[in-house]
Amino acid sequence: MTLQQAAPSSDTNARFRSVVHRMSGIILPDGKVSMVEQRLRRRVLETGQKGTDEYLQALMAGRLGAAEMDKAIDLITTNTTSFFRENAHFEYLSEVLLPRLLADSDLATPRLKLWSAACSEGAEAFTLAMVLAEAQRGGLSFDWAVLGTDISRSMVEKAQAGIYAADQVSTINPGLHDRYIMVPINNEDGGQVRIVPELRHKVRFLQMNLIDPTYPVDHDIDVIFIRNVLIYFNAEDRAQVVRRLQSHLRPGGYLVVGHSEGMSVKSEGLERVRPTIFRKI
Numbered sequence: 302m303t304l305q306q307a308a309p310s311s312d313t314n315a316r317f318r319s320v321v322h323r324m325s326g327i328i329l330p331d332g333k334v335s336m337v338e339q340r341l342r343r344r345v346l347e348t349g350q351k352g353t354d355e356y357l358q359a360l361m362a363g364r365l366g367a368a369e370m371d372k373a374i375d376l377i378t379t380n381t382t383s384f385f386r387e388n389a390h391f392e393y394l395s396e397v398l399l400p401r402l403l404a405d406s407d408l409a410t411p412r413l414k415l416w417s418a419a420c421s422e423g424a425e426a427f428t429l430a431m432v433l434a435e436a437q438r439g440g441l442s443f444d445w446a447v448l449g450t451d452i453s454r455s456m457v458e459k460a461q462a463g464i465y466a467a468d469q470v471s472t473i474n475p476g477l478h479d480r481y482i483m484v485p486i487n488n489e490d491g492g493q494v495r496i497v498p499e500l501r502h503k504v505r506f507l508q509m510n511l512i513d514p515t516y517p518v519d520h521d522i523d524v525i526f527i528r529n530v531l532i533y534f535n536a537e538d539r540a541q542v543v544r545r546l547q548s549h550l551r552p553g554g555y556l557v558v559g560h561s562e563g564m565s566v567k568s569e570g571l572e573r574v575r576p577t578i579f580r581k582i
């Protein structure tokens with residue numbers, strides 16, 4: 302079979318979109334269907350399926366195994382991320398939310414739990430960790446833990462390693478870079494750097510699909526970052542995901558969405574404190 306022979310019909314396209322939606326919640330815009338389909342074409346060939354339809358049917362029936370599902374997810378998702386992305390959120394966390402959350406607690410040493418849901422390769426979760434570690438250095442007394450989750454197993458594994466290309470950490474300011482990024486001992490690793498163990502030990506990552514009906518996560522999270530992923534979902538899934546995430550926040554906890562996502566979040570029990578920041582009532 303050649304790549305040409307596997308070209309999809311419009312029915313296949315519709316089924317394709319529907320399967321992608323069931324797998325991940327992602328709504329592929331018309332302009333992206335053929336691009337993603339093209340990416341999957343190699344998987345069709347390598348798994349010995351007759352065409353895209355057969356591949357998707359076998360995939361959804363579990364006949365191709367979990368590892369193949371992971372590969373398909375990686376070809377469908379967009380994993381763009383960076384350290385201190387949309388930095389206004391991290392400034393607000395450090396200047397407003399952290400002092401407020403700590404003041405709310407009646408424990409001598411409060412323990413804050415933060416969650417980067419859809420964390421990609423971990424830059425958002427480690428940025429949260431740096432902000433928390435800096436607040437401790439600044440004299441605030443508390444303990445903390447960060448959780449990062451993503452549907453992509455390969456992204457979660459990358460996050461767990463905490464290893465990045467040197468140019469990926471260029472958005473971290475020099476002071477924080479000195480404290481939290483380990484400089485490579487030699488150049489054999491092609492200019493890769495690693496997050497210091499002090500942060501890595503406090504940030505846990507697990508694979509999790511936001512479309513699943515339940516999440517294996519505590520229900521007393523203080524702050525959830527769910528940024529730049531709701532845009533890929535339809536209104537119904539978006540509302541459901543927000544409701545589920547909300548149920549994992551403790552009362553008084555905060556939900557932070559991406560700057561292009563604020564207007565689409567409306568949920569009873571969440572009050573808007575900033576265009577993209579919500580507080581659980």
Ligand SMILES: C[S@@+](CC[C@H](N)C(=O)[O-])C[C@H]1O[C@@H](n2cnc3c(N)ncnc32)[C@H](O)[C@@H]1O
Pocket residue numbers: 324325326327378379380381382383386418419420421422425450451452453456509510511512527528529530533559
């Ligand atoms: C554009 S990245 C955003 C990463 C990070 N939150 C940020 O703002 O930099 C979107 C991430 O959402 C993940 N994703 C897409 N659908 C998902 C789902 N159903 N459940 C969990 N993660 C999902 C993708 O794998 C990808 O890593």
